Amino acid sequence: MTRSRLTVGDPAPVFALPDTEGTTVRLAPQQHAASVVVFTANGCPFARAWHDRIQQVAKDYASRDVAVVQMVSNDETDHPDDSLAAMRERVAAGELAGPFLRDAHQWAAQAYGATATPEVFVIDRAGVVRYHGAPDGDHDDPTQDAHWLRDALDDVLAGREVAHPATSPAGCSIKWRVELLWWDGCPSHDDAAELLRRTLAGLGRDDVQVVERQVTSRGEAQRLGFPGSPTFQVGRHDLFPDGAPPALTCRLYRRPDGRGAPLPDTDDLAARLRAALARPWDLPGWVDPRRAKGR
Incomplete structure (x- = not known):
């Protein structure tokens, strides 16, 4: 089995996954000016470091019809921080801006070819991946402000080609079952x-x-x-x-x-x-x- 990995210009796989309360959330790019899919994790220090920056992007771009969907795909067998119960705790604490989904069967991570937490995909209204990579260049530098992600969204929303459409994803590896x-x-x-x-x-x-x-x-x-x-x-x-x-x-x-x-x-x-x-x-x-x- 050679796992496919999405690249910029590919159609984004559409998924329907449950949030922490069991409500099914569907990725529907055609219903938004742009969509962002983020593979993340509760216990990964890189995901934790970038977390607030990603939430701020979700808040700042909501009025511009951008949907930000975050999900945990890690197998919880040896990683209890990524269990559904742990996800619910974060939602209850108000730590998430937008849907927080559980990819329990790792279908979405497989379909996107994700390898890291966090790993970001920006998708346009036509359902095409326009940016893939890291939120910005340094998880340890909050002043970076997820600017790679923001720049990509600004280009998509303005109808321009994304100036820098791909960067290397960085962070913890996805924990496969x-x-x-x-x-x-x-x-x-x-x-x-x-x-x-x-x-x-x-x-x-x-x-x-x-x-x-x-x-x-x-x-x-x-x-x-x-x-x-x-x-x-x-x-x-x-x-x-x-x-x-x-x-x-x-x-x-x-x-x-x-x-x-x-x-x-x-x-x-x-x-x-x-x-x-x-x-x-x-x-x-x-x-x-x-x-x-x-x-």
């Missing part, structure tokens, strides 16, 4: 768990927490999109999609030499994990925004 799904009718579970552990260690990703989940019924297989055991998922997406229907069965992986095997090739698994778990600084051409803040 990594799952190993298995069925006890196949003998490969222990070997699959060891392969996944060893591969993550080889990538230097000991920070990733793996959730092992036994699939016990056909109904559960259908609900999870489980095509057989073992299945490796990141952000609830199969790393090796092959179009097989959900079933309680043993899975066969195609090796580079064309042979089938009960486990994927180690190098292939590593490459797919590396792409799916990419952090902002892992991306080609990434530049620390502080080096560009004088732009």
